[in-house]
Amino acid sequence: MSEYDYEELGLVAGLEIHQQLDTETKLFCESPTTLREPEESDREITRYLHPTKSELGELDEAALEESRVDREFTYLAYDTTCLVEEDDEPPRRVDEEALSVALQIAELLDVTVVDEAHVMRKLVIDGSNTSGFQRTMLLGQDGEIETEEGPVSIVDLLLEEESAQRVEETDDGVVYSLDRLGIPLVEIGTGPDVRTPKQAREAAERIGTLLRSTGSVKRGLGTIRQDVNVSIAEGARVEIKGVQDLQGIEDIVRNEVGRQAELVEIAAELDERDASVGETRDVTDVLSDTDSGVIRGALESGGSVTAVPLFGFDGLLGREIQDDRRLGTELSDHAKRHGAGGIFHTDELPAYGITDGEVAALREAVGAGPEDGVAIVAADSETAELAIEAAADRARTAIEGVPEETRDANEDGTTRYLRPLPGAARMYPETDVPPVEPDPSDVETPELLDEKADRYVADYDLDPGLAEQIAFGRRFPLFETAVERGVDPTFAASTLASTTTELRRNDVAIERVADEQFLSTMELVESGELAKEGAPEVLAEIAADPTLSAEEAIEEADLAGVDRETVREAVVAVVERNADQVETEGMGAFSGLMGEAMGELRGKADGEVVSEVLREEIGKRS
Numbered sequence: 001m002s003e004y005d006y007e008e009l010g011l012v013a014g015l016e017i018h019q020q021l022d023t024e025t026k027l028f029c030e031s032p033t034t035l036r037e038p039e040e041s042d043r044e045i046t047r048y049l050h051p052t053k054s055e056l057g058e059l060d061e062a063a064l065e066e067s068r069v070d071r072e073f074t075y076l077a078y079d080t081t082c083l084v085e086e087d088d089e090p091p092r093r094v095d096e097e098a099l100s101v102a103l104q105i106a107e108l109l110d111v112t113v114v115d116e117a118h119v120m121r122k123l124v125i126d127g128s129n130t131s132g133f134q135r136t137m138l139l140g141q142d143g144e145i146e147t148e149e150g151p152v153s154i155v156d157l158l159l160e161e162e163s164a165q166r167v168e169e170t171d172d173g174v175v176y177s178l179d180r181l182g183i184p185l186v187e188i189g190t191g192p193d194v195r196t197p198k199q200a201r202e203a204a205e206r207i208g209t210l211l212r213s214t215g216s217v218k219r220g221l222g223t224i225r226q227d228v229n230v231s232i233a234e235g236a237r238v239e240i241k242g243v244q245d246l247q248g249i250e251d252i253v254r255n256e257v258g259r260q261a262e263l264v265e266i267a268a269e270l271d272e273r274d275a276s277v278g279e280t281r282d283v284t285d286v287l288s289d290t291d292s293g294v295i296r297g298a299l300e301s302g303g304s305v306t307a308v309p310l311f312g313f314d315g316l317l318g319r320e321i322q323d324d325r326r327l328g329t330e331l332s333d334h335a336k337r338h339g340a341g342g343i344f345h346t347d348e349l350p351a352y353g354i355t356d357g358e359v360a361a362l363r364e365a366v367g368a369g370p371e372d373g374v375a376i377v378a379a380d381s382e383t384a385e386l387a388i389e390a391a392a393d394r395a396r397t398a399i400e401g402v403p404e405e406t407r408d409a410n411e412d413g414t415t416r417y418l419r420p421l422p423g424a425a426r427m428y429p430e431t432d433v434p435p436v437e438p439d440p441s442d443v444e445t446p447e448l449l450d451e452k453a454d455r456y457v458a459d460y461d462l463d464p465g466l467a468e469q470i471a472f473g474r475r476f477p478l479f480e481t482a483v484e485r486g487v488d489p490t491f492a493a494s495t496l497a498s499t500t501t502e503l504r505r506n507d508v509a510i511e512r513v514a515d516e517q518f519l520s521t522m523e524l525v526e527s528g529e530l531a532k533e534g535a536p537e538v539l540a541e542i543a544a545d546p547t548l549s550a551e552e553a554i555e556e557a558d559l560a561g562v563d564r565e566t567v568r569e570a571v572v573a574v575v576e577r578n579a580d581q582v583e584t585e586g587m588g589a590f591s592g593l594m595g596e597a598m599g600e601l602r603g604k605a606d607g608e609v610v611s612e613v614l615r616e617e618i619g620k621r622s
Helices: 061-067 096-109 197-212 246-272 293-300 326-337 356-366 381-400 450-462 465-471 477-486 489-505 515-526 532-544 550-556 564-577 581-601 609-618
Strands: 011-020 043-047 072-077 119-123 133-145 150-159 165-169 173-176 182-189 224-233 240-241 306-311 320-322 373-379 407-411 415-419 426-431
Touching: 011 197, 072 293, 096 133, 096 150, 096 182, 096 197, 119 306, 133 197, 150 197, 182 197, 182 550, 197 246, 197 465, 224 246, 240 246, 240 415, 246 381, 246 415, 293 306, 293 373, 306 356, 306 381, 326 373, 326 381, 326 415, 356 373, 373 381, 450 465, 450 477, 450 489, 465 477, 465 489, 477 489, 477 515, 489 515, 489 532, 489 564, 515 550, 532 550, 564 581, 564 609, 581 609
Parallel strands: 072 173, 240 407
Antiparallel strands: 011 182, 011 224, 043 072, 119 133, 119 426, 133 150, 150 182, 165 173, 224 240, 306 373, 407 415
């Protein structure tokens, strides 16, 4: 894809980074922050959510639109779910551990911490919170990070509760899991200082590195999410939610610039054509005998077909504005919000069983000429009426230009309509939680990850590559604990970085091994009770059955250590089997025989001991 001239287009972008904190308990109750499997749920809670007015008597537009979609929300609860999560009890005081970690992040971002933090309620009625709002508090403002293309300001740092996790959509609504709801989360908002997709990625990468430097943030898919705000000079601010990875940020910004640029050109063309949107109407009679399976299915179920004439839109509904997404797709996204499967439009017809004659009849029925477009929806009568109105509204905004809105990130780097941008009416005070007075002086500034890697090289004589691997990995706190407990630094680092990676590639669920089990395994190696080469097999045994102790895993794997005499017996057997090779090659046979000897001992003996004995036995025979 060719790059745009971002300066000429007037690209302005900013980021919102959401990062879960790795605390023992949730932000407003004592429930653990461990995720559960849906099948572990022991009960369900059902809710319907509705928008409420703010203290100023205003309704948030995004919440109002969401309420027009009639949905039932089901929540999976667990034996660890508390009454706060169920919205049956007021929240408790802000978790001190979460506050401490958030203040460490404030130090790293160089933000000014507020004197008094007040908890607010942020209206959310998409079902992701049982209460209908999310609790959030402003902790700091006016920070800054550096990128190669210039500084990026940090506008605000917030501490808030994570939303419930979406499990599935059903015919009636959405099923959420309450295990994630309430996990402490920091939200970091940058200023609109980003001018290129590359800078957006770099800024997100820098913030992510600072967050991981605390050693107290959760790692893995879904634990950090990036929202991106993008606009161009003739476009509008668009918030894109749920970008999962760094490359995705760069792709999303680039594609959104392209989408807005195309929409600006379409609006200019529509203006030249003096385009307008007509009245929606029922056209069921026009298509009552169609061979289209989609339309016939709707009609046979008692539904109807609705249409809207789009005067001056011919040829523009099918115009591509992102890869495999067209202006018609934008209209379809809005229709889908009201339960329709999508729309058909005349730029793509005849097709889908709809004939030329039916297209002509459709145009005549709504008063559309050859320079005009027509969009239709087939569904149950209520859905068809709401969906075609939504599509018509989106067509009207296409005449005006680029609409301000919130969009959802797709995996391919494109986006789809989600809801209108939220306004100030969605925020109001939380009266059940007293304010807190953050004290940054009580917090020690964390060591940055690159500084940590340098220290590992200097203090522990680690290879620079291994030092960086462990410092930037998720287990550096465990590495430091292991070294404090007497484990050899190089062995600890390679076990927690290289060995875990290799096991994961072999489909071993290494994430099931607890920190203490890692430590016990490494300490057994250090004490000589387990050969270094046997550690991977012990960890694999524990991953298969996390109830095992390291000692029990050694027994399960039959890896109890052997004495030097047993090692010698095994080595002698290997040497004698390969007597001709030893006689011919002498010490040149060492490498091949070493592998055979280690296999013979199956990780029961340390490689250094095996190597020493093997050299002795080869020396005797050459």
